Amino acid sequence: MTPPEELHKVFVRTRSESDGEWFVHQDLRERLVDDAREKSTNLTSVVVQILADHFNVPLTVSTRTTAPSGDYDKLIQLRIPSSLLTPIDFAAAQAHHTRAQEIRVVLCAHYGLTIPERPKKTRNRRPRPRLAA
Amino acid sequence: MRARIILDVPDAYLAARVAEINDQHAVDGEPFEPPLDVRSYVLERLRSVAEDELGLALYGWPFEATVEIVEPRDLDEPCPVDGCPRFLGHVGDHTHQPPPPLS
Numbered sequence A: 001m002t003p004p005e006e007l008h009k010v011f012v013r014t015r016s017e018s019d020g021e022w023f024v025h026q027d028l029r030e031r032l033v034d035d036a037r038e039k040s041t042n043l044t045s046v047v048v049q050i051l052a053d054h055f056n057v058p059l060t061v062s063t064r065t066t067a068p069s070g071d072y073d074k075l076i077q078l079r080i081p082s083s084l085l086t087p088i089d090f091a092a093a094q095a096h097h098t099r100a101q102e103i104r105v106v107l108c109a110h111y112g113l114t115i116p117e118r119p120k121k122t123r124n125r126r127p128r129p130r131l132a133a
Numbered sequence B: 001m002r003a004r005i006i007l008d009v010p011d012a013y014l015a016a017r018v019a020e021i022n023d024q025h026a027v028d029g030e031p032f033e034p035p036l037d038v039r040s041y042v043l044e045r046l047r048s049v050a051e052d053e054l055g056l057a058l059y060g061w062p063f064e065a066t067v068e069i070v071e072p073r074d075l076d077e078p079c080p081v082d083g084c085p086r087f088l089g090h091v092g093d094h095t096h097q098p099p100p101p102l103s
Helices: A028-038 A045-056 A082-094 A099-110 B011-028 B038-053
Strands: A008-015 A073-081
Touching: A008 A082, A008 A099, A008 B038, A028 A045, A028 A099, A045 A073, A045 A082, A045 A099, A045 B011, A073 A082, A073 B011, A082 A099, A099 B011, A099 B038
Parallel strands: none
Antiparallel strands: A008 A073
């Protein structure tokens, strides 16, 4: 009998805690909640299954049925097996993304949702002093 | 680039946030086993600030950090050594000097 695969805690922030800006489309969590309800499973299993399908990794996900809420909009907390984490990290490195960003991209693309662009937060340049004539 | 960051955060706040995350995960999926602890929570928040907020990974700086939990201190109490507000540069041995650089 093969030992169970190691699971890694992965936290995917969906919204900035500092300024409230969205890292994903605002409808993403609602779509995940709808899918979990429709399939009588839980939100994290839906996420892991989407990732497994995207990276073509055969997985058996948890079938625990829960009633996640669409209101909690800060964080998606996952437990991802090593066999799935490896291709996620590889794709992230290829795209110069972080692991969390790669997951956000895959999830939004799955539902055809766009990822909002983060506004640049550079300070305005000071005007140059005028040289005396 | 390396930096030593001292977070002076009340225990009760950390405990509440960790409990919130554990409770939420039990609703979103399977309960964490073992449950998330304070050290992992702080590490995750630091990672999120570095990667999600500052975008350090975009510049080729992978996030690495260690979290050391030290004796909790009451922010409301002034420093017993010289009465200074503790949250303003109060570090280590009460000298108000920054800690030595990491080796």
